[in-house]
Structure formats: structure tokens, C-alpha cells
Amino acid sequence: MSDAIKAATLEYATRLGDDSVVLGHRISEWISYGPFLEEDIAYGNVSLDYIGRARMFYTYAAELADDGRDEDDFAYMRNDREYRNLLLFEMPKGDFAYSQVRQLFADVYYTVLLPELLQSKDETLSAIAAKAIKETKYHLRRSRDWVLRLGDGTEESHKRTQKAVDALWGYTHELFDMDATEQLLADEGIGVDVSKLRDAWLQRVTEILTEATLTVPEDSWEVKGGRIGYHTENLGHMLTEMQIVHRSHPGCKW
Amino acid sequence: MTPEENFMRKIEAEEKIEPKDWMPDTYRKNLIRQISQHAHSEVIGMQPEGNYITRAPSLRRKAVLISKVQDEAGHGLYLYSAAETLGISRSEMIEALQSGKAKYSSIFNYPVLTWADIAAIGWLVDGAAIVNQVSLQRTSYGPYSRGMIRICKEESFHQRQGYEAMLALAKGSPDQKAMAQDALNRFYWPALMMFGPHDSESAHSQKSMEWKIKRETNDDLRQKFIDQTVPQIEVLGLEHPDKALKWNEERGHYDSSDLNWDEFWSVIAGNGHCNRQRLEHHIAAHDEGEWVRDAITAYNEKKKAKQAKAA
Numbered sequence: 001m002s003d004a005i006k007a008a009t010l011e012y013a014t015r016l017g018d019d020s021v022v023l024g025h026r027i028s029e030w031i032s033y034g035p036f037l038e039e040d041i042a043y044g045n046v047s048l049d050y051i052g053r054a055r056m057f058y059t060y061a062a063e064l065a066d067d068g069r070d071e072d073d074f075a076y077m078r079n080d081r082e083y084r085n086l087l088l089f090e091m092p093k094g095d096f097a098y099s100q101v102r103q104l105f106a107d108v109y110y111t112v113l114l115p116e117l118l119q120s121k122d123e124t125l126s127a128i129a130a131k132a133i134k135e136t137k138y139h140l141r142r143s144r145d146w147v148l149r150l151g152d153g154t155e156e157s158h159k160r161t162q163k164a165v166d167a168l169w170g171y172t173h174e175l176f177d178m179d180a181t182e183q184l185l186a187d188e189g190i191g192v193d194v195s196k197l198r199d200a201w202l203q204r205v206t207e208i209l210t211e212a213t214l215t216v217p218e219d220s221w222e223v224k225g226g227r228i229g230y231h232t233e234n235l236g237h238m239l240t241e242m243q244i245v246h247r248s249h250p251g252c253k254w
Numbered sequence: 255m256t257p258e259e260n261f262m263r264k265i266e267a268e269e270k271i272e273p274k275d276w277m278p279d280t281y282r283k284n285l286i287r288q289i290s291q292h293a294h295s296e297v298i299g300m301q302p303e304g305n306y307i308t309r310a311p312s313l314r315r316k317a318v319l320i321s322k323v324q325d326e327a328g329h330g331l332y333l334y335s336a337a338e339t340l341g342i343s344r345s346e347m348i349e350a351l352q353s354g355k356a357k358y359s360s361i362f363n364y365p366v367l368t369w370a371d372i373a374a375i376g377w378l379v380d381g382a383a384i385v386n387q388v389s390l391q392r393t394s395y396g397p398y399s400r401g402m403i404r405i406c407k408e409e410s411f412h413q414r415q416g417y418e419a420m421l422a423l424a425k426g427s428p429d430q431k432a433m434a435q436d437a438l439n440r441f442y443w444p445a446l447m448m449f450g451p452h453d454s455e456s457a458h459s460q461k462s463m464e465w466k467i468k469r470e471t472n473d474d475l476r477q478k479f480i481d482q483t484v485p486q487i488e489v490l491g492l493e494h495p496d497k498a499l500k501w502n503e504e505r506g507h508y509d510s511s512d513l514n515w516d517e518f519w520s521v522i523a524g525n526g527h528c529n530r531q532r533l534e535h536h537i538a539a540h541d542e543g544e545w546v547r548d549a550i551t552a553y554n555e556k557k558k559a560k561q562a563k564a565a
Contacts (some may be wrong), residue, residue: 002262031320032304032539034539036494039543040323047320048321051313156545157546157549244313252311253422254311
């Protein structure tokens with residue numbers, strides 16, 4: 001592996017790890033706050049899957065960095081300006097509709113992204129994708145069911161769900177952005193060219209939202225910046241909480 | 255043989271009572287009280303531990319904790335189902351919890367302040383729960399007994415993880431060790447209280463023993479836990495919180511300090527550190543979930559109406 005490709009792969013694995021840990025953390029915030037017990041269990045499942053992915057991506061990043069850091073150094077010892085996750089995933093959990101709509105957007109995204117990552121020439125990335133694909137299928141089944149029930153449920157649930165769709169839509173454009181790092185990896189057959197995935201994503205999302213009697217928003221606004229560390233104000237608070245114990249005891253084992 | 259005689263015959267022969275069998279009304283009520291209380295304990299117990307999910311100090315510990323809290327939700331589900339076989343609905347049980355009519359284990363009214371508290375809960379609280387639940391595997395009511403067998407397997411796993419987390423702290427930095435000692439000092443006593451009042455003070459014990467709902471007395475189970483915990487504290491290299499603890503050769507058990515029963519009754523009466531917080535949290539989540547539950551009902555009705563129209 002050339003130095004440039006190695007550096008780009010390290011950056012890529014870190015980004016994918018950041019996406020997973022941030023989304024996994026947000027989902028975990030629901031545990032004991034769900035509308036009924038079965039949902040607490042389901043949130044636990046989804047959250048565990050994402051934390052597991054984060055660990056795999058970070059472990060690979062640590063291996064590539066080869067500077068003595070481990071998965072926890074990546075998760076706990078980097079500041080919000082160093083985090084590279086997509087903004088969509090750091091938004092606060094909001095109400096149940098908001099979290100389920102975000103989850104639908106994420107699940108459809110991974111449904112189109114992971115089969116591509118599975119084709120990666122990089123064996124580790126491909127192996128992680130293979131593990132994640134199966135779970136993503138279950139996650140999508142659940143978020144799709146929820147959006148259908150909420151969208152086509154009561155007047156109130158419909159209103160809340162449409163509001164969530166509208167509030168989150170502008171953060172979905174970033175999911176399909178490429179920069180020089182990702183372009184290099186896509187050209188090498190290591191990374192995924194996400195710019196080619198938006199049509200498939202939009203088609204699936206449109207089908208589901210329409211079935212749920214919801215309106216697909218116009219593409220009238222977009223907010224971006226996660227991949228360069230230009231975050232919303234929410235991530236700093238999230239990381240403050242997540243990192244407090246770890247950072248209060250530098251160098252300790254847990 | 256009258257149904258009552260047949261019931262007592264089964265109890266004495268160690269046969270399980272099943273949902274459709276005849277049973278005395280008080281046996282039924284007693285079981286509903288005990289099983290639902292157990293279910294509520296699992297559910298309320300998700301809160302103090304959930305409180306540290308977002309702050310767990312490593313990704314591995316975070317995953318382990320999420321999975322533990324998730325198991326507890328699962329135990330709550332089995333136990334609610336076991337109680338439902340006795341003719342009470344889950345919503346009735348939840349209402350009883352929220353109105354304060356039904357109790358849950360007092361241990362969850364103690365605050366979880368540090369990461370070491372999470373380790374101490376896994377080790378001591380789950381440890382005490384297992385001592386009780388192992389005994390309940392032989393309980394006379396079939397669905398409860400089978401639930402306990404399943405739950406015990408998972409609880410043993412939790413207890414090992416809790417102890418292992420405690421060991422990492424006790425063998426870690428001086429700060430970590432101090433945190434572990436502090437958690438042990440605070441959680442040791444309430445863990446002993448989990449076995450309930452002295453047998454002489456226990457309102458439901460006698461009848462429950464007769465019917466083999468309970469198989470061992472509060473004090474016997476507590477003694478078992480005290481004895482098993484001594485060597486565990488030694489391995490950790492921590493100080494035992496009970497300064498009066500002494501091996502009694504004649505009894506073959508440790509003698510120990512009596513517990514602070516005023517505190518015990520005060521927490522049961524609803525005046526512990528977290529009683530109000532725990533119930534408010536449960537009620538708030540339940541109330542906030544109402545529009546979601548309504549949406550499911552409305553959606554299902556619409557779907558049914560559509561199918562009826564198509565048919």
C-alpha cells in the first residue's frame with residue numbers, strides 16, 4: 001500500500017468509525033425512554049450494531065496509524081473539530097418520529113452503500129461491510145415499518161413525522177458528497193463513490209415516504225461540513241458527555 | 255379429592271402449578287404481587303445503569319452495558335408475560351407501578367454516581383439477585399420457575415462482567431481503586447437489604463414458604479450472600495465495609511453487623527435518593543410514548559379496514 005493510499009484509507013476508516021459511533025451513541029440515548037419495553041430492546045440492538053461497527057473501523061484505523069493508539073483513543077481522545085462524522089448522525093435524538101426518520105435515512109443509505117463497500121479491494125473494509133449488511137437489513141425493516149405506521153397513523157403522528165422529514169432533509173445531501181480523499185480511494189477500488197448512490201437512495205426513500213402518506217421535501221436547502229470537522233453545536237455536547245469519564249483518568253484501563 | 259387438596263398435594267409432591275390449574279385466590283394474588291414486583295425491578299433497574307451508557311469509559315464497556323440493560327428489558331418482558339398467565343394485564347401492572355401501589359426493588363432508589371457504581375451493581379446487585387433467583391428456580395408456579403431458569407443464566411453472565419469491571423478498577427490507578435472502594439462502601443449495605451426484612455418482620459414470607467413460592471428465607475439467603483462475598487472482596491484487595499464481620503466457627507458462617515432498618519423502611523416508603531426520580535422517569539417516558547402507541551393502533555385499524563374492504 002502506498003503512503004498516500006494508506007493515509008487516505010486511515011482517514012476513510014476514521015470517518016466511517018465516526019459515523020458509526022455518533023449514530024450508535026444517539027440511538028443509545030433512547031434506552032429506558034422508549035414508548036414501550038420492546039422498543040427499548042430494539043434500540044439496544046441497533047445501537048449495539050453501530051458501536052460494534054465503530055470498533056471495527058477504529059481498530060483498523062489504529063492498525064493503519066500504527067502509532068500506539070487503539071480504538072478508544074480514536075473515540076475518546078479526539079475533539080469535535082477532529083471528528084469527521086456526517087452531520088445527520090449528530091443531531092439530537094428529538095422525538096420518536098425524528099429518531100425514526102433519521103434512522104430510515106441512515107438505513108437506506110447503508111443499504112445502498114454497504115454492497116459497494118463489500119466490493120472493496122481492501123479486505124478489512126470489505127469484511128466489515130459483510131458483517132454490517134445483514135444487520136442493516138433488519139434495521140431498515142424496522143425503521144421502514146415505523147415510518148409507515150407513524151406517517152399513516154394519527155393526525156398527530158403524521159404531523160410529527162412530516163416535521164422530522166422536513167427538518168432532516170437538508171442534512172441528507174452531505175451523505176453523497178465526495179472529496180479528494182474519497183475520490184482517490186474510489187478510483188483505487190477501495191472506497192465507495194457515494195455521489196453515484198443518491199438516485200438509488202432517493203428512489204427508496206421516496207417510495208417509503210409516499211407509502212407513509214408523507215411528502216418528499218423540495219431540495220431547497222442543505223447544510224454540510226461534517227467531513228471537514230465543521231459541525232453543528234450538538235456534537236460538542238455529545239462528546240463532552242461521552243468522553244468525560246475516559247478523559248478524567250488519562251491512560252487508565254477499564 | 256377437592257381442588258384445594260389436589261393443589262396442596264401437588265405442592266407437597268414438588269409438582270409445578272400451571273396457569274390452568276386450580277389455585278387458591280391468595281396464592282394467585284401473592285404470585286402476581288411477587289412476579290410483577292420482580293418485573294418492575296428489572297424495568298426500573300434499566301434507569302440507574304442506563305444513566306452511564308452515554309458515559310461508559312471505553313467502547314467495549316459501552317457495548318457490554320447496553321447489552322446488559324437490554325437483557326434487563328428482556329427479563330422484564332418474560333416476567334410480565336409470566337404474571338399475565340395469572341390473569342392480569344401488562345397495562346394494569348404498569349398502572350400499579352406508576353401509582354406506587356406495586357413496588358420494585360429498593361436497590362434502584364440508590365443513586366449511581368460513578369463508573370465504579372456500574373461495576374458494583376453488576377457484581378453485588380446482580381450477585382444478590384442471583385442468590386435469590388437460584389432459589390426461585392424451584393418455585394412452585396411453573397411459568398415463574400421456567401422464567402427464573404432462563405434469567406439466571408443471563409444474570410450470572412452479568413455478575414461476572416460486573417466483577418471483572420470491578421477488578422479492572424481495583425487493580426488500576428489509585429483514583430480508580432478509590433472509586434471502586436467508594437462504590438463497594440455504598441452498595442454493599444443496600445445489596446444486603448435486597449433480601450428483604452428479617453424473617454420475623456416479613457409480611458408475606460410464611461404463606462409464601464408454605465406454598466413453595468419462596469423456597470428459602472430472607473435471612474438464610476442473605477447469609478449465603480454475605481459468605482460468598484467475603485473472598486470476592488479479598489481478591490479485589492479492597493477493604494470490607496463491615497468492620498464487625500467475623501467468622502463463626504460454630505455456625506459455619508460469618509457474623510455481621512445488623513443493617514440500618516430505618517433506612518430500609520424509609521426507602522421502601524418512597525423516600526430514598528431516587529424514588530421520585532425513577533417513577534417520574536417511567537411516567538414521563540410512558541406518557542411521551544402515548545402518541546406513538548396511538549399511531550400504531552390507528553395504523554392497524556386503517557389496515558384492517560382496507561383488508562375488509564378488499565375482501
